[in-house]
Amino acid sequence: MSIVQVLERLGHTVDYPEAQTCCGQPPFNSGYWDEARTVAERQMAIFRYAETVVIASGSCGAMVKVFYPELFHGHPREAEAKALAAKTFEFSDFLVNQLGVLDVGARFRGRATFHDGCHSLRELGSKKPPRQLLQHVQGLELVEMKEAETCCGFGGLFAVKFPMISTAMGEVKCASIADTGADYVISNDSSCLMQIRGVLDRQRKPVKTLHLAEVLAQT
Amino acid sequence: MNVYAKEFNASACRYTADLRHRDLIQKALAGYYAKRDEFKGRFQSWSGARDLAAEVKWEAVNHLDRYLDEFVSRLEARGAKVFWAPGAQEAQDYIVGVARQHKVRAIIKSKGMTAEEIHLNEALEKEGFEVAESDLGEYIVQLRKEPPYHLVFPAMHLTRQQISDLFHDKLNSEPTNNPEDLTMIARRIMRRKYCEADMGISGANFAIAETGMISITENEGNARLTTSLPKVHVALVGIEKVLPKLSDLALFLPMLATAGAGQSITCYNTLYGGPRQPGEPDGPEEFHVVLLDNHRTELLADAEQRDALHCIRCGACLNVCPIFKNVGGHSYGTTYQGPIGSVITPHLRGLQDWKHLSQASSLCGACTETCPVKINLHHHLLHNRRNAVRARPAFLEKLVQSGFVLLMRRPAFYQFAARVGRIAQPLQRLIRGTFFDPLRAWTKTRSFPPLAKKSFRELWRERKTP
Numbered sequence: 078m079s080i081v082q083v084l085e086r087l088g089h090t091v092d093y094p095e096a097q098t099c100c101g102q103p104p105f106n107s108g109y110w111d112e113a114r115t116v117a118e119r120q121m122a123i124f125r126y127a128e129t130v131v132i133a134s135g136s137c138g139a140m141v142k143v144f145y146p147e148l149f150h151g152h153p154r155e156a157e158a159k160a161l162a163a164k165t166f167e168f169s170d171f172l173v174n175q176l177g178v179l180d181v182g183a184r185f186r187g188r189a190t191f192h193d194g195c196h197s198l199r200e201l202g203s204k205k206p207p208r209q210l211l212q213h214v215q216g217l218e219l220v221e222m223k224e225a226e227t228c229c230g231f232g233g234l235f236a237v238k239f240p241m242i243s244t245a246m247g248e249v250k251c252a253s254i255a256d257t258g259a260d261y262v263i264s265n266d267s268s269c270l271m272q273i274r275g276v277l278d279r280q281r282k283p284v285k286t287l288h289l290a291e292v293l294a295q296t
Numbered sequence: 297m298n299v300y301a302k303e304f305n306a307s308a309c310r311y312t313a314d315l316r317h318r319d320l321i322q323k324a325l326a327g328y329y330a331k332r333d334e335f336k337g338r339f340q341s342w343s344g345a346r347d348l349a350a351e352v353k354w355e356a357v358n359h360l361d362r363y364l365d366e367f368v369s370r371l372e373a374r375g376a377k378v379f380w381a382p383g384a385q386e387a388q389d390y391i392v393g394v395a396r397q398h399k400v401r402a403i404i405k406s407k408g409m410t411a412e413e414i415h416l417n418e419a420l421e422k423e424g425f426e427v428a429e430s431d432l433g434e435y436i437v438q439l440r441k442e443p444p445y446h447l448v449f450p451a452m453h454l455t456r457q458q459i460s461d462l463f464h465d466k467l468n469s470e471p472t473n474n475p476e477d478l479t480m481i482a483r484r485i486m487r488r489k490y491c492e493a494d495m496g497i498s499g500a501n502f503a504i505a506e507t508g509m510i511s512i513t514e515n516e517g518n519a520r521l522t523t524s525l526p527k528v529h530v531a532l533v534g535i536e537k538v539l540p541k542l543s544d545l546a547l548f549l550p551m552l553a554t555a556g557a558g559q560s561i562t563c564y565n566t567l568y569g570g571p572r573q574p575g576e577p578d579g580p581e582e583f584h585v586v587l588l589d590n591h592r593t594e595l596l597a598d599a600e601q602r603d604a605l606h607c608i609r610c611g612a613c614l615n616v617c618p619i620f621k622n623v624g625g626h627s628y629g630t631t632y633q634g635p636i637g638s639v640i641t642p643h644l645r646g647l648q649d650w651k652h653l654s655q656a657s658s659l660c661g662a663c664t665e666t667c668p669v670k671i672n673l674h675h676h677l678l679h680n681r682r683n684a685v686r687a688r689p690a691f692l693e694k695l696v697q698s699g700f701v702l703l704m705r706r707p708a709f710y711q712f713a714a715r716v717g718r719i720a721q722p723l724q725r726l727i728r729g730t731f732f733d734p735l736r737a738w739t740k741t742r743s744f745p746p747l748a749k750k751s752f753r754e755l756w757r758e759r760k761t762p
Contacts, residue, residue: 078755093756098704106659108681109689109697116704147675199661228618232658237737239305239656244741245312245622246658249322275742 079294080133080168083181087172094123102140105148106233114148121145121154121161129175130165133290135197135266138167143200167197169265169289173206180213185295188218189287190259192250192273193226194266207265207289214292224253231272247276255282265289300629301652307627308656317453321621324452328615331558338560339550349551350670353606356505356538360596363505363538364587370508374570376583384414387586391416391497391530392423394584398528400425400495406512406519407431408499409447409609410532410588413631413644416497427497428489430518432482439466445625447632448556448611453624486518496526496580498568500533501608502548506541509569510585513549513562520566529580531568534588536605548608555668556610595643601676604640606669613663613673619656628653635663639676647684654680711753718747 081091101116124130132138142162149158172178191211197203211219230236230246250273254262262284264270274286311317336342356363368378381387395403403425405411417427429438433450437443439462444450451459456473463469469481498519500510510531512519523529539548553559572579595605614620614634625633630641638653654677663673703709727733729740738744
């Protein structure tokens with residue numbers, strides 16, 4: 078709901094088509110592209126008439142923006158996939174680069190570090206926007222961790238297919254988070270946050286995980 | 297699961313639990329990152345250099361026929377013998393044949409991953425030839441009878457103490473923790489071996505079409521001695537190593553050094569163009585170049601992944617890969633470790649046997665971001681996964697994926713599943729992490745966040761109808 082609150086506070090009309098489900102990334106990443114296409118076609122139909130689609134996760138955002146065109150390459154619905162990709166934006170990228178907003182009028186007290194989700198960082202090339210937004214939050218102290226750009230180890234089904242590697246990566250990430258002495262770790266990707274929270278909880282570390290929108294919604 | 301995948305999993309389990317290994321690799325790479333970034337900064341534009349390098353390699357790889365012909369004809373004009381090896385066996389047989397013909401007793405060898413790829417040392421040793429590695433790192437892993445850990449830093453997994461123990465054990469040397477002393481121990485042995493060897497084997501970093509020369513870049517000077525002292529020099533070269541022009545080295549030598557080792561340029565960069573010419577005081581009497589295909593042309597035929605042939609074997613993708621850093625180089629069980637290995641090994645050694653390496657990735661893309669020749673590495677992992685499924689879908693996985701699609705096409709099913717999850721989650725706590733826990737792959741090492749009491753959809757409806 079935080080993302081809706083922020084967008085409405087900025088004067089936008091938000092709709093949530095209730096028929097939507099998943100973007101299709103799980104089968105796509107597993108190599109089941111036909112199955113992924115079936116799921117993707119459904120979302121393409123649902124969002125056909127939307128002016129702009131804003132996604133709260135860099136990972137799902139990358140799926141629609143980067144991988145839909147590849148998934149439908151040479152397919153009769155390629156143009157439709159590209160059209161949806163063109164009007165789809167990850168939340169922070171949308172605020173900063175489409176709306177030109179840096180200060181959303183948020184207040185939040187605490188020391189926080191930001192985790193770059195790999196899809197957001199490397200597929201969408203969005204390193205600065207979330208930080209620019211956080212720097213304008215009143216009361217928030219943003220500290221960089223050494224391994225900010227290092228993968229948290231989630232990687233979808235990878236996390237359960239190779240739990241030992243995934244957990245080791247999570248431990249490296251969480252050690253770096255703990256080194257900053259931050260109270261919060263913020264990201265624009267819920268799946269990374271689930272992984273980070275899972276490891277932090279198990280290590281009984283007191284750092285809390287928050288989605289970027291949750292911070293920006295606080296006034 | 298096939299035997300290679302099982303071995304990978306078992307080894308990955310061992311290494312990921314080994315905190316000493318994790319710490320060692322992190323420390324070893326910290327210096328590399330700092331130097332790499334320093335020397336990247338000396339390029340007028342590193343990203344511009346990457347663009348240019350990718351273009352040059354694209355040109356070379358997409359006109360391989362023309363450039364290879366040019367390379368070979370110029371080499372042959374200077375008296376070099378060139379052998380086109382379709383596969384590993386043919387390359388081995390040829391090199392063994394050259395050794396026999398010259399009644400070779402001892403062989404000295406400089407570093408080359410292509411030789412590792414065709415298991416050249418084993419083939420030569422089986423025929424009774426003694427082969428000594430002259431690169432210090434390679435010499436160390438040879439003494440340990442293990443494959444290189446990393447395609448550029450073969451012994452990066454070892455501490456000075458371990459190397460001292462190894463030398464003490466195998467060479468009877470005095471224990472020492474001083475790197476210079478350790479180097480001197482190896483050097484004294486190596487100098488003798490250069491003089492004894494009657495055949496030198498090298499790889500090549502680049503093959504220059506314009507001049508018909510191979511370029512070898514190194515830090516120890518061992519390749520220069522390996523190639524110039526013995527009377528026969530054999531260079532084993534992958535066909536993708538070709539660069540169109542000599543001037544291309546002005547870009548590729550500093551780029552390889554920067555990306556590969558965090559150096560502005562390596563200590564020795566030498567071009568070799570043939571055997572000793574009339575009037576020349578030194579150089580080998582015979583110079584053989586073995587051009588190795590070994591499934592590279594199959595990769596060339598794959599338009600989607602052809603850019604994997606751009607690889608200059610700098611190892612930069614290994615150095616940034618969180619998988620590599622946690623599972624270590626030996627877990628892969630391949631000649632080429634890390635992201636590039638996961639991409640090309642299925643092409644070189646069979647997709648079904650090696651597809652697990654493409655799956656063992658979180659697809660973070662750090663490899664693609666760092667690759668100096670801009671290979672789309674992590675997307676190729678996705679392509680390998682897709683190709684593997686297309687060729688042979690796993691029954692159970694296919695069933696799960698079809699079930700997922702069904703769930704995602706019917707929001708009512710999807711909502712029902714979420715509701716079941718919310719009810720079942722408190723019960724799951726009783727069996728958490730045990731054999732009966734369906735989520736144990738996750739919950740054994742990580743906690744699972746409590747599901748929200750209300751779904752977004754429910755909150756959205758409440759909001760719309762106050």
